[in-house]
Amino acid sequence: MLEPSPQAFVPFVSVENMMRLVHQIGVETALKELADYIEADFRRWELFDKTPRLASHSRDGVIELMPTSDGEVYGFKYVNGHPKNTREGLQTVTALGLLAEVATGYPVLFTEMTLLTALRTAATSAMVARHLAPKGTRTMALIGNGAQAEFQAMAMRAICGIEAVRLYDIDPAATRKAHRNLAPLGLEVTSCRTAEEAIEGAGIITTCTADKQYATILTDNMIGAGVHINAIGGDCPGKTEIHPDILCRADVFVEYPPQTRIEGDIQQMPADFPVVEMWEVITGKAKGRVSDRQLTLFDGVGFAIEDFSALRYVRDRLVGTDCAELLDMIADPDDPRDLFGMLQRARAA
């Protein structure tokens, strides 16, 4: 028999199908459910096989492989980061992901992850803010209005009850784009001319600027007490956003310290700079926000377990939909030792 066996086929989610899947679920519901999957995996943090990502640096960017496993399922993401890509009309970040069974090594899902990474990054920020932001926060500032901006706003709305967003970017065209996209979605949107103006009255301040440099988006005198800073743009060596004085004043929360100390805003601080791991806050091992006056800061860089959660979520949510196509990816002859015979029979066919 020359038909490939069922094991030969792996479900693949294209960009188009990912968009269809997200719309079938609803963007806000998808963000909420994703945040729950991520939080569930943070709860069982100790169980995961954790390695820093494997990065290949070049003049213009980086290509990374981010694997992890919970012992049952193995996942990895391929992702690049090339800041100058936008000048050529290309995405700064593109990504692909794969999920496989640990017991057999056979892939069970292959998917686009450019969109999925945007969703999981926003869901992670909002899941963290649900634990750390001051109670009753209804206004957020969004500094940096690039590809991640609207996802952040929608996740904070869906998960933390944000009603108003104050936008600022050094490029007014980026702010106009974010304003145009967000205004029809029921958020009260204000475009601002300075970062100072944007943070007025905001209980959550998100920084997600894109330039690969040591930038100072927020300085100490700008930040009062009782806010939560969601600092996600400083995410690789040589790329930071937050002035060290703010880091010294704040309680700093991170995903995986060995990675964040290299890639996050705390790369500016000594190796023993105190941080709290988010999984410990979520499981109750460590304290999160303890007072209304406290300044909390999430130094988010993106960790493999969040991609793993996102891949699990897509696998589960695909059931009963037509949002995947089957790819003939695995050579699977009837007699597993007869790979060459399978090749020869294909010629005859």
Add this chain to the structure above:
Amino acid sequence: MLEPSPQAFVPFVSVENMMRLVHQIGVETALKELADYIEADFRRWELFDKTPRLASHSRDGVIELMPTSDGEVYGFKYVNGHPKNTREGLQTVTALGLLAEVATGYPVLFTEMTLLTALRTAATSAMVARHLAPKGTRTMALIGNGAQAEFQAMAMRAICGIEAVRLYDIDPAATRKAHRNLAPLGLEVTSCRTAEEAIEGAGIITTCTADKQYATILTDNMIGAGVHINAIGGDCPGKTEIHPDILCRADVFVEYPPQTRIEGDIQQMPADFPVVEMWEVITGKAKGRVSDRQLTLFDGVGFAIEDFSALRYVRDRLVGTDCAELLDMIADPDDPRDLFGMLQRARAA
């Protein structure tokens, strides 16, 4: 505009299309050309970004990521190794590979690599044997008649001029399968009852057994002078085939010593056991075979650069064929910062 841009599409080679491509080229021509691509990359060995593979071990097997880059192109392979899979009718090894542009991080090829790995493993063995086997060798022994066996025989025929193959496996059914596949292809095939019988008169002795254990397929008294041993089955920690006494007598050649000392047959030897790197033989920096009486041994474990060569080969050979389909893998909005707008417009469409 709602059509994905050309950058959104990545050529994908399915198992079926890989088989079609190989047959359009011809199995022996493909093996020869692949060996030339691999040899070309061994010649520029020093230029590559080399890291040991990133392995995730579990009770029943291992899942690995094998990346490398020549500065222009980046490639990686996903590959598993689960010896007990065959008992459930599954492949021991399945693999997938991706090639991307270093300058942008955009993928340019995604392909099945189960078949391609079988081809590149055999092409590497034969390329090495072309440098090391005694001149005029026309007979090879093939000990271990699993999924890799026939590929080895065909590559040795195409690249080294082998005319006769002597088969042995502890499982006679495996030998029958290899005999049946090879006999129609113009090789003189002899099935043997013992390993001793198989190596009679053979100038090249290939060991490619599959069990994950410290096995001794070849012992010292079996091996005379003036042969080349192609030892490729001992390729992960705890899996060896060759008695240490043979390793002591032989000149041992390897791909990448840091990996081979962990995974190869030389894992049985001290950390300073002398080995010669194949790329040095190929570039003339080191000597290969220097006499007819010499015993040479290639302790092959498979290295990322060989997969890189194979991916380059497939990319080049796809040109002008219909052996790839285009997958909508990369989210690529017209304005790269407008990822969210692209998602919203997809709902409207």
